[in-house]
Amino acid sequence: MKRIAGLAIGVLALCAIVLADNALLINGAGATFPYPIYSKWFDVYHTKNPNFQFNYQSVGSGAGIKQVTEGTVDFGATDGPMNDDQLKAYQDKHGSGILHFPTVLGAAVPTYNVEGVNAPLNFTADALAGIFLGKITKWNDPAIAGANKGVSLPAADIVVVHRSDGSGTSYIWTDYLSKVSDEWKGKVSKGTSVNWPVGLGGKGNEGVTGLVKQTPNSIGYVELIYAVQNNIAYGSVKNSSGNFVKADLASVTAAAAGAAKEMPEDFRVSITNAAGKTAYPISSFTWLLIPQKFQDAGKRDAIKGFLKWMLSDGQGSVEALSYAKLPKEVVEKEKKAINNIQ
Amino acid sequence: MATNTTALKGAGPVTGSRSFFARLSDGDEIARLVTLVFATTVVLITAALVWELWVNSSLPRQKFGFSFFVTSVWDPIMDQYGALPFVYGTMVTSAVALFFAVPLGIGAAIFLAELAPPRVSDALQFFIDLLAAVPSVIYGLLGVFIVVPVMRTVIYPALNKPFGYLPIFKGPSYGVGFMTAGIVLAIMVIPYIISVSREVLLSVPRDQREAALALGSTRWESTWKVVVPFAKTGIMGSIFLALARALGETMAVTMVIGNTPKIAASLFAPGYSIAAVIANEFTEATGDLYLQSLIALGLVLFLLTFILNGLARLLIVLTTQKGSEVGG
Numbered sequence: 064m065k066r067i068a069g070l071a072i073g074v075l076a077l078c079a080i081v082l083a084d085n086a087l088l089i090n091g092a093g094a095t096f097p098y099p100i101y102s103k104w105f106d107v108y109h110t111k112n113p114n115f116q117f118n119y120q121s122v123g124s125g126a127g128i129k130q131v132t133e134g135t136v137d138f139g140a141t142d143g144p145m146n147d148d149q150l151k152a153y154q155d156k157h158g159s160g161i162l163h164f165p166t167v168l169g170a171a172v173p174t175y176n177v178e179g180v181n182a183p184l185n186f187t188a189d190a191l192a193g194i195f196l197g198k199i200t201k202w203n204d205p206a207i208a209g210a211n212k213g214v215s216l217p218a219a220d221i222v223v224v225h226r227s228d229g230s231g232t233s234y235i236w237t238d239y240l241s242k243v244s245d246e247w248k249g250k251v252s253k254g255t256s257v258n259w260p261v262g263l264g265g266k267g268n269e270g271v272t273g274l275v276k277q278t279p280n281s282i283g284y285v286e287l288i289y290a291v292q293n294n295i296a297y298g299s300v301k302n303s304s305g306n307f308v309k310a311d312l313a314s315v316t317a318a319a320a321g322a323a324k325e326m327p328e329d330f331r332v333s334i335t336n337a338a339g340k341t342a343y344p345i346s347s348f349t350w351l352l353i354p355q356k357f358q359d360a361g362k363r364d365a366i367k368g369f370l371k372w373m374l375s376d377g378q379g380s381v382e383a384l385s386y387a388k389l390p391k392e393v394v395e396k397e398k399k400a401i402n403n404i405q
Numbered sequence: 406m407a408t409n410t411t412a413l414k415g416a417g418p419v420t421g422s423r424s425f426f427a428r429l430s431d432g433d434e435i436a437r438l439v440t441l442v443f444a445t446t447v448v449l450i451t452a453a454l455v456w457e458l459w460v461n462s463s464l465p466r467q468k469f470g471f472s473f474f475v476t477s478v479w480d481p482i483m484d485q486y487g488a489l490p491f492v493y494g495t496m497v498t499s500a501v502a503l504f505f506a507v508p509l510g511i512g513a514a515i516f517l518a519e520l521a522p523p524r525v526s527d528a529l530q531f532f533i534d535l536l537a538a539v540p541s542v543i544y545g546l547l548g549v550f551i552v553v554p555v556m557r558t559v560i561y562p563a564l565n566k567p568f569g570y571l572p573i574f575k576g577p578s579y580g581v582g583f584m585t586a587g588i589v590l591a592i593m594v595i596p597y598i599i600s601v602s603r604e605v606l607l608s609v610p611r612d613q614r615e616a617a618l619a620l621g622s623t624r625w626e627s628t629w630k631v632v633v634p635f636a637k638t639g640i641m642g643s644i645f646l647a648l649a650r651a652l653g654e655t656m657a658v659t660m661v662i663g664n665t666p667k668i669a670a671s672l673f674a675p676g677y678s679i680a681a682v683i684a685n686e687f688t689e690a691t692g693d694l695y696l697q698s699l700i701a702l703g704l705v706l707f708l709l710t711f712i713l714n715g716l717a718r719l720l721i722v723l724t725t726q727k728g729s730e731v732g733g
Contacts, residue, residue, distance in 0.1 A: 266685060
């Protein structure tokens with residue numbers, strides 16, 4: 064009897080919560096990479112502003128772009144900026160544009176498993192492009208050995224591992240390779256899924272990591288946050304200033320700062336191979352996609368309010384979740400851009 | 406099995422002798438109508454599925470036409486799509502799976518149904534049913550952590566050294582590939598073959614066995630020459646159920662096949678399957694042609710299953726006729 068009474072009270076309490084929670088619901092969908100920080104932001108923002116409830120589904124960047132274009136969600140999110148065709152498609156359908164707002168930064172890092180090598184390895188742009196094009200096939204190739212003096216690399220075949228699922232991490236990785244190698248740009252180009260010249264595909268960061276760990280003399284790439292949280296060793300990459308930089312939160316933010324000076328008005332910018340002595344070259348923004356015109360003034364004000372909060376208080380909590388925060392210059396620029404939302 | 410179905414079919418027309426309302430009032434007609442609706446639903450769902458796949462894959466049909474089936478480039482950047490490596494991977498992995506699972510599964514079913522003491526048989530059947538209920542991602546993990554390393558360090562050297570001149574055992578091994586995916590699939594489908602085949606074998610009438618024994622055959626002769634042929638249709642059915650599962654399996658396959666859209670003769674080479682590429686690329690497929698090509702792949706998988714099932718039916722028809730001749 065007691066148990067039933069307890070259950071009844073529990074159910075009543077739940078109903079009360081649901082009934083009291085008549086907040087304005089704002090739906091979004093898109094990239095999986097920033098999902099942990101977005102869900103934390105939306106949660107914190109909801110407790111501070113109980114009138115607004117953001118609901119975000121991490122369905123992937125491609126699906127995010129598609130859903131916001133079709134108008135089934137109020138905002139989207141993506142790891143790679145929308146291309147001109149996609150922007151035009153949005154414009155044609157809605158009669159107004161869509162705005163990109165950078166939120167945090169991510170990076171892709173090379174992870175490897177070379178027999179007999181425990182020292183951290185350095186990679187030049189030519190080495191990475193050569194390996195992923197299938198032109199550099201041995202670990203002791205001069206292109207790799209030249210950057211790793213004092214490390215005895217085996218004469219073993221390199222096994223390349225890439226992502227098999229469409230992913231923002233692949234986008235960053237191929238965007239970087241397209242910038243540093245003309246051959247890559249012509250043959251493969253950049254995208255969330257590409258036609259890889261060589262290698263095995265692993266599903267998700269965990270799939271790539273699993274394959275690299277299990278396959279001797281392999282190399283793959285994973286998201287920086289995944290590598291940090293799972294204690295996966297990764298190599299340094301030579302940046303455009305000629306320094307070997309190991310990815311961390313500071314070096315990723317430095318890459319964004321390097322690009323901030325030439326930031327275009329629409330924030331659609333690639334910061335791979337960015338200028339700056341300490342900049343990590345395989346970094347990228349991730350964006351929220353916000354419609355320029357809202358039919359619903361309530362939703363518009365809610366999103367504007369959230370963006371302002373995200374750029375000030377919100378940025379303070381990103382490093383706890385291993386995301387690199389936006390540089391000051393970008394934050395200032397975005398604050399002005401919020402006024403473009405009508 | 407066969408006699409059962411004919412008996413059930415015969416039950417239908419008898420109802421025609423009474424009026425519709427009389428049948429309605431005693432419930433027969435209601436039961437008939439309700440079950441008819443249920444049966445029709447299955448057909449409607451299948452039809453709706455094909456229709457949706459067909460309508461949503463018009464772009465690649467217009468652009469590539471038949472060449473979609475015979476080209477092997479899959480390049481989302483250049484918007485070039487060909488289904489061949491995926492079809493190849495799906496068929497090779499399923500063939501490898503059946504190669505291992507059929508003898509093992511039927512052998513185990515014969516033991517459980519004919520030779521093992523009933524208590525042992527029931528206890529083992531419990532474990533087999535458990536195996537059938539394990540989610541496929543668990544089999545995928547099993548593949549990644551056990552089959553992949555064993556494949557690279559034990560099976561590959563053992564086969565490559567003596568038989569490396571054969572195209573199917575040539576080339577390097579990364580642990581992942583057609584063979585690994587096939588073996589994981591075999592482990593997944595064996596419970597289906599055992600479960601269904603055992604039930605079928607157990608349902609063979611007792612007088613069939615007794616007749617064979619009375620004619621002086623040994624226990625094994627009565628099993629192999631009388632009981633198994635009698636249950637042939639049902640055993641075939643279990644194999645086709647297993648094949649259907651192997652063709653459509655997604656998660657476990659993508660974890661161990663290597664996800665490389667290439668056609669290679671070597672079973673140790675990495676490949677790709679239709680279900681795996683759809684699962685991998687669907688969420689991030691941005692362009693219309695890209696998305697529709699993935700849907701077209703779904704249609705291809707449906708067709709493949711349909712054709713193989715049709716062939717299976719044909720095989721059953723042909724072999725059962727032969728069987729009845731022997732019986733007559």
